[in-house]
Amino acid sequence: MTLEDRLREALRAPADQELPPDFVARVVAQLPHRRGARWRTALRPLPAIAAAVLVAALLGIVGLGVVQRHAEAPIIGGNPAVSASPSPSIGSPPPPSPFLVTDDPRFKSCGGESQPVLMAFPLDHARDYLKAFPNMGYSPELQVDQPAFVVVFDGPWHGARLGGRFAPSSGTPAPTPTRPPGTNDMCIWLEGYPIYYAEIDTSRGRSIDDEGFPRSIDGEQVFRSDALRAWASDAPDDSSFLAAGWLGMFLPACPARLPREAETPLLPPCASGFQLMDYARVVFGSNRTVNVIADGALAKELLTRLGEHLIPIRAVLRVHVHDERAAECPADIREVCERALVVEELVWSDVEATSSVEGFADS
Amino acid sequence: MPAREELVMAARSGDRQAFADLIEAESPGAYRTVLVILHSHAEAQDALQEAFIRAWRDLPSLRDPSRWSAWFRRLLVRAALDQARRERGLGLLSSRLTPGPPPPDPASTVAARDEVARAVAKLSPDERALIALRYAADLEVPDVAAALGIRLGTAKSRLHRALARLRIELGEHR
Helix, strand or coil: CCHHHHHHHHHCCCCCCCCCCCHHHHHHHCCCCCCCCCCEEECCCCCHHHHHHHHHHHHCCCCHHHHHHHHHCCCCCCCCCCCCCCCCECCECCCCHHHECCCCHHHHHCCCCCCCEEEEEEECCHHHHHHHCCCCCCCHHHCCCCCEEEEEECCCCCCCCCCCCCCCCCCCCCCCCCCCCCEEEEEEEECCEEEEEEEEECCCCCCECCCCCECEECCEEEEEHHHHHHHHHHCCCCCCEEEEEEEEEECCCCCCCCCHHHHCCCCCHHHCEEEEECCCCCCCCCCCEEEEECCHHHHHHHHHHHCCCCCCEEEEEEEECCCHHHHHCCHHHHHHHHCCEEEEEEEEECCCCCCCCCCECCC | CCCHHHHHHHHHCCCHHHHHHHHHHHHHHHHHHHHHHHCCHHHHHHHHHHHHHHHHHHHHHECCHHHHHHHHHHHHHHHHHHHHHHHHHCCCHHHCCCCCCCCCCCHHHHHHHHHHHHHHHCCCHHHHHHHHHHHHCCCCHHHHHHHHCCCHHHHHHHHHHHHHHHHHHCCCCC
């Protein structure tokens, strides 16, 4: 029996690979609403106490103390409950610790010290909220230039809310509410007031740096600039990683005689092709630029994103070094080939494709 | 039951029963695949659940219903590899093997399967994904490459390397 036959027999054995009979039913029961069953409590337009009283009067259930805590925002307990290593919920892997900024006063103002938190980080501009949470949905109140601060709670927000689940108004523990998987409650502090959102799809949530690049995607670190070059240089094998930068294309005039590198697909003629740059301008030969190799449908997709004017865009690519094609390179340039960054997929960009190469959108 | 493309279109429009029918059909093969990648029933169920939920959430973006299988496989593998990375980050995956209840087969067959499964468990998550798609899900290599979002040549070379490692693990030197 060949190894392939042994694998087929071993890996398809059904007896110990059966799902619980109610598995599908349980999954279906947890499916989120497509349009997002979210509520929001924008207290900013109302005086805080009045809003709290209004909420309490409308609901008739929540204790006034809880609502006031919510309205006035700071909830300072004797034992801060900020989780340094929060437990992940489905679709929301814990971000690396740099994305848990707890020493900002806005963290406390959002109630971040009152319960476990998954993410907390500043946004230079509130309007960047969709870059941080692509699945959050359009929120017009955040379409402003002012700085903001985001706190994503690990578990339901314990303050007052306008939905059907409530925190206890006394010391009696309430049943743990069930949230759709991949969703979290969050606070966005803006212009002096916290705005609370419920059941926001944070499964693709990410902290972004001051130039709008995600620092991580689905919990995986994104490398950029010097960190990218260092990682690519030291990578021991062809395991993929995420590389970010301004994606651009450089099309120099080709010399009459192609350099020897033209013999390998890993070093295209004239170094033409895609580049990841530290800055949003194309500078051939800069040490702030790395060439990336993409071909076929992938190259077409990248070109689609760049548009006809090839204007650089922010992008995160899944790449690897030590591509197997490096073995085809002549010995004197083998090392250069081994370090060539080969693109496996476009993971993120801040520009939508004008037409899709594949039959489905990137996910 | 309606044809799969009809189910996809109905589910895309928000029909939960259609989506339930759709994932009911996908579940056995999908579970086998993630189980090979993750080697834990609990983790495999988590990954499968996450893949289904992502599928439900992102289904409106699937423009061509006939591409459901390829589209879903890609979500599935990504969910499994995400899970594997999280587990690897927690230092759990490499030290855990949780076989389910033994199948009612002759002892020798069980032992042989277990030997193969243990050898597969020593591969990296990415290599296990290749092996799972090729031999558990029985996909052709181009479909494996598409599911993993890598080029055909890359898939072939990685598969070759993974099989070579398995041969060494299983003592099948050529």
